[in-house]
Amino acid sequence: MKLLSNVFAIEIAAYAIMSNHYHIVVKVNKQTALDWSDDDVIKRWYQLYNGDSLVDRYINGEVFDDATMTFFNEIVSKWRLRLYDISWYMKNLNEFIAKEANKEDNCTGKYWEGRYKSQALLDESALLSCMAYVDLNPIRANMANTLQESDFTSIQERLLHFKAQIKDNKKVQLNPSQNIPQKDDPAHISQPAELKPLGGEHIAGGIPFSLLDYFELVDWSGRHVHPKKTGYISHSIPRVLVTLNIEETIWLEQVQSFRRQYANFAGSKHALCRQAAKNDVKWYKGAG
Structure with a gap:
């Protein structure tokens, strides 16, 4: 997944690898690909083919x-x-x-049930709730009790990387009750x-x-999602929800059932x- 992200003009925002499926949130950088030289395109393509x-x-x-x-340019344009x-x-x-799976099982034939399903995220609220929905997969499935125990997720990777960074940085502390970083993002982390x-406005x-706002x-x-989770539940609404003017109950419903709420596009009713x-249709699921 990460190798392909380095080859394609596609960035990974969030992921969760489960036992029989996976979720991934990506950003397509079309302009980046269009700005590549022919040599860049060839070098990237030859990493795969x-x-x-x-x-x-x-x-x-x-x-x-x-x-x-002319034939050469057509080939490179197709690859781009x-x-x-x-x-x-x-x-x-x-x-x-x-x-790889068929090799392990010593078999052949169709492996995936379908090709893949995708949703376009139309606004910041949709992006944030989809990322959280993906990162909370092991919590919802009752396979993990904390974010750091949520194996093969982007939130675990971000937290472990952050904790490794702050060992030599006394300016950032972890809240022991929540085990998440506190205070503003230091630029050098x-x-x-x-x-x-x-990165908010800083990157x-x-x-x-903000990285720390997202952790929180x-x-x-x-x-709130985990039915058996114990521990401290903050009564204060996270700053990101206040900034985006998202109601607490609506947010929690989104991160628990994001895939069921929308079809091909996800976002606010206005965005949908x-x-x-724009696409000359009357409505999309989620705006009706």
């Missing part, structure tokens, strides 16, 4: 005439388009997993290199929420209606 004999000749320094150059296409990303990911960073191109929000949500008008 054998390529093309004509491109091999270009790599070996052969000078093409105009007609041959595929390198920011979610369908090609998922094709590579699911194909690899299926082959790094985040996992293979995940899209959370260009980052997810528009997911921890708070998990304490706007997208429906």
Whole structure:
């Protein structure tokens, strides 16, 4: 998954790997792919595929005439388009997993029930609730009691990376009752290199929420979601919900049943209606 993210112009915002399925929240950087040079595209494509004999000749320094150059440009353009296409990303990911699983089971045939399901996140609220929904999968499934015990999730990776960073930094403390970082994000604290960073206004191109605010929000949500969870439940609403003007009950409903609330698009009623008008349809699930 992370290898493909480094090859494609697709960033990982959140993920959860479960026993028989997985969830992933991604950002498609179309403009980044369009800005790549031909050599960049070729180098990335060759990390996954054998390529093309004509491109091999270009790599070996052969000078093409105009007609041959036209064919070469068509090949590279096709690869460029595929390198920011979610369908090609998922094709590579699911194909690899299926082959490895069939190899382990010493069998052949279809592995996945379907191709994949996707939802477009239309606004910040949808992005945040979908990320939390994904990160809380092990909590909802009663497979983990804390975020740090939620194996194979992006929230666990972010927390462990953060805790490793603060060992030598006394400015940031962990709240012992919640086991989440406190105080504002220090600029010099790094985040996992293979995940899209959370940074509010402080990191260009980052997810528009503070890292520590996100930790607080997911921890708070998990304490309400988990039916058997014990411990302290804060009576104060997390700052992110106040900023986005999201009601507490609506948020908790979203992070528990995000997939059932929406179809192809997810967002506020206004965002869904706007997208429906743009696509010349009357409505989308979630705005009706």
